[in-house]
Amino acid sequence: MKNNIAIAGSLTFLNLSEVFQLLGSNASTGVLRIVSRYEEHPGIIYFLNGNPVDAVCGSLSGLDALFPLFGWTNGEYEFSLEPVEKKIQIRKNRMEVILEGLKMLDEGIIDRQGPVSFGGKKQAKTKSISSGLPIVKGPLVDYMYVADEEDYQDGETIIQQGKHGDWSWVVLSGILELQKETPKGPVSILRVGTGSFIGNIAAYQIKSTVRAYSVVSVGEVQLGVLDSQRLSQENAKFSHGLSKIIISLDKRFKQCSSRLADHLIKKKQSDDVLKDREPIIKQGENKEDAFLIDEGSAYICRKTDKGNVLIARLEDGDFIGKIPFLNLGHEPYSASVYASEDLKMKPLNIEELQKEYDHLSNTIKNMIENNAAIISTITTMLSE
DSSP states (O other): OGGGEEEEEETTTSOHHHHHHHHHHTTOOEEEEEEOTTOSSOEEEEEETTEEEEEEETTEEHHHHHGGGGGBOSOEEEEEEOOOOOOOOOOSOHHHHHHHHHHHHHTTSSOOBSOOOOSSOOOOOOOOTTTSOOEEOOOOOOGGGEEEEEEEOTTOEEEOTTOBOOOOEEEEEEEEEEEEEETTEEEEEEEEOTTOEESOGGGGTSSSOBOSSEEEEEEEEEEEEEOHHHHHHHHTTOOHHHHHHHHHHHHHHHHHHHHHHHHHTTOOOOOGGGTTOOOSBOTTOOOOOEEEEEESOEEEEEEETTEEEEEEEEOTTOEEEOOTTOOOSOTTTSOEEEEOTTOEEEEOOHHHHHHHHHTSOHHHHHHHHHHHHHHHHHHHHHTO
16 A cells, blocks of 8 residues: 555654544545554554544554554654545544543553653653643645735734624634633633634624634734635535534534633533433434424533533524534534423435535535534533
């Protein structure tokens, strides 16, 4: 498969989490092979549409093989584009895997492999999720949709929560911090890097949108202002079903980010709405259906070691279930869905939605995918 090598390099330059984001943001399908002179067996990870579906290292497979690879800080990798026909053994999406792998590395659950130090000092740990913020990056920028470029210095506010606005940007270089206003002041919830989008694709479906978060530059940042007219024209062609999904996706983000902000300031959150209810979609089930809510409410909830975590409350016009081009870290694999007594739904035509999605421009697809990756990251942080 040497002729199909798409990328290759050293883990000292791009670590495994960064390689994951690169492959994920480009929806890559193929095999990632990792070798280290400090390990007897290579690590092999199989990717399907940007997400890991299986891994092998020696006698280990699945997540048992995958998580220890985050400790390989010294080695070489290569990714080959090739069909992957492996049975899906890993149901977590890439952002869940990245955050969990880095957390396990930081907490010493998995070992850091590399040259032995004889200086008597331990190697410094990577930043933990609790003491730092994860950074979500996007794919290569499509400059056809960039209408202008803007430069910002450290600490400048680009978006202010509560203000009206529908402009969107893509990060050309640098890091941005997303913040939520709380009774205890602004709280930083996430960082985004090169290729990520700020603003809101749903703004092209709903006019006069109010910003749900603030954005502040971290160091020097260059942003690409997206061509709003071009984006509006493409959004206007969306089917009713895809429009509803985009708007509902924005609702999930707003609720997840607000709940994370409450979690970070240790505000008590209640899951009383789940009492005495049985899930209509159970976490871990392999269900392929998706629906639009006509009436009533649905509650997205993730079961964790610490109990149930309420992620979002969805209502009329929102979707529930598996949308094949969205990797949210929600139902069905990573969350359950509970229903109110008056819930009524109608099925979505998944095949038609997938066909429509496949014909969207790369920039629109990248915006949707990046939004999903951010929601997945926030949900994982909320569940800790």
